[in-house]
Amino acid sequence: MLELTSRADLTLDLVHRVAWRGEPIALTQRAKARIAERRGVFERLLQDPSQGVYGVNQGQGEMIHHALDAAQVARLAQLKPFPAAVSFGDDFPPRVVRAMVLARFANILDGHAAATPRLADALIDMLNADAVPRVAYTGQGGAGEILATYPLFAALSERFDLQPGERGALINGAPCAGALLADVALASRRRLDLVQQVLALAVVAFGAPREHYDPALGALWGGAHHRAAFEALDALLGPAEAPVRSHQAPVSYRIVPALLAQAHWAVSQAEETAITALGAVTHNPTYLEPDAVHPLGRCVSTGGFHNALAAPVIDNVTGVWADLCLLAGRLSAGLLNGRVSGFSDFLLGDRDPSESDGHGALGYLPMAIAGFVEEARALAQRSFIPAVDASVFGQDDVAAPVFLAWPKAAKAGETLDRALAVLSVVASQALHLTARDPQSGPLRNLLGKVRETVPVVTADRILGPELQALSAYFNVSIFGTNLRI
Structure with missing residues (x-):
């Protein structure tokens, strides 16, 4: 059983194991005691009467300037998170929704959302029972x-009468940004492994001089990402x-290490930003623990619910996938063009071109990749x-762009998988015609x-259905x- 004690435990590995693989998790006694202690001081x-807390004893949204009496505080606490459950259309995969629930603990574990112990237990039960709703x-x-x-926590809120501050602990902050960054980071690291293998297969199939990929160049070019790219190749x-x-081989083959370094940079950036976001306290208002000046702690209003780094970092990954789609197209064309590769045109071998339409079954593949390239490039817009401004009255006057960035990265990744499927088949054909096999096991x-x-x-x-099956395998x-993705 995995255990959760502090915000430092909210790692990419934990997201992978709990959100992707569905492993059970529990709160440690230390975590439960801290949540209960902080909740008691907050109450x-x-x-x-001098302490105004947004959404608890002050109104929320356009009613923020209203101080609430005891009856109004109780009535506000009872409101369920229903009114803003208005989004619909295409849904996140369940693994992403589970990651959002897991990321919710960043505000809870150290008491910054003033959540109750029962709320923390309910979130744990939600994960372990895989009782996550559809979220668009x-x-x-x-x-x-x-x-x-x-909509993520609407059903959970119906299980009991909410206490002051509990609804905010469920709906406020930026758990989605952390979850979406984590999802992109985890998928991208695995996709990068595939990219490196397929590009290396194309290099072997083309017979490009190994000097282009000498690890000594990685040190000369400088930086960890160049070294990682050369060493992997x-x-x-x-x-x-x-x-x-x-x-020397064409430019497309010689810049393979450079584009892989770009990919290592983007993926590493996503991982670093995701780790920060998963453990970030983003609640509004944030409850700060007691100190000498504030013996009962204090609440400060924040804009932490807007993660401004998430969308640009995710967009960088999308842009790299678009560049790699184009590179896959150039590498494929180089193998199919006899003047460039030294092989037969369209990799027809000794087949008589008149037996086909002149291009053979592989000669049209660059057209498919051209389509994938343009799809990926369209997705790679910032x-x-x-x-x-959809706020109507002006309080909520700026929207978060991370929800726009994640779908584009996910779709661009699938598009790259298709381009890689085409390139790997072209490389396979070239190796077959020249009676060669790769030297490395992978x-x-x-x-x-x-x-x-x-x-x-x-x-x-x-070939279309076969290529689709290969991209699905990728x-x-x-x-x-066997993952609950």
Whole structure:
């Protein structure tokens, strides 16, 4: 059983194990005691008439200037998170919704949301029972994240009468940004492993000089990301083949390490930002623990519910996927063009071009990749803060862009999987025609799976369904088999 004690426990590994794999989790006694202790002090703070706490003994939204009496405090506490549950359309995968529930604990574990122990227990039960609702990622044009957190916790709130502050502990802050960053980071690291393997397979198939990928260049170019790219390629390429080209390969083959370094940079940035966001206290208002000046603690109003780093970081990943789609197209075209590769045009081998329409079954694949490239490039547009003010009366006048960024990264990743499927099949055909096999185990395994799904082409046939099956296999390899994704 996994245990949760502090905000430091909210890691990418924990998201993977709890949100993706569905492993059970529990709160430690230390965590429960801290939540209960902080809640007790907060309740004493509320007895001080000079202390106004937004959404608890002060009105919320446009009613913020109203101080509430005891009856009004009780009535406000009883309101269920229903009114903002208005988004609909396409839903997040369940793994993402579970990650949002898990990220909710960042505000709770140290008492910053003044949550009750029973609320913390209810969230744990929600995860362990996999009782997460459908939450739409479309129609998310609101300030903060309430258009997602309202439907996320609406059913849970019906289980008991809410106490003052409990509703805010459920719906406020930025758990969605942390969860979406974590999802992108986890998927991207796994997709990057696939990218490196497929690009290395293409390098071997083309017979590009190994000097282009000498690890010494990684140190000369500088930085951890260049070194990581060169070292990964060197390990995947294995021992250098004897029959390699004596002249440099086209630009597309020589810049493979540079684009991989770009991918390492974007993925590392996503991981670092996700780790920060998962453990960040983002509640509004944030309850600060007692100190010498404030023996009962204090509440401060914040804008922590707006994670301004999440969308740009996710957009960077989307942009890298678009660049890699284009690179896959260039590498494929180089293999298919006899003047560039030195192989037969369209990798027809000794087949008579008149037996097909002149292009053969593989000759049209660059057209498919061209479509994927444009799809990815259209997705790789920056997710700006929405320009529309949908607040009606002005309190909630700026929306969060992270909900716009995540779907584009997810779709661009799937598009890249398709482009990689095309490139791997073209590389497989080139290796077959030249009677060569990769020297490294990982590339031999990859080639075996490619040919199992898309057998070597010896006559024209419909390749679309086979390529779709291969891209689906790539997608499963990223998210894992037998996972509740």
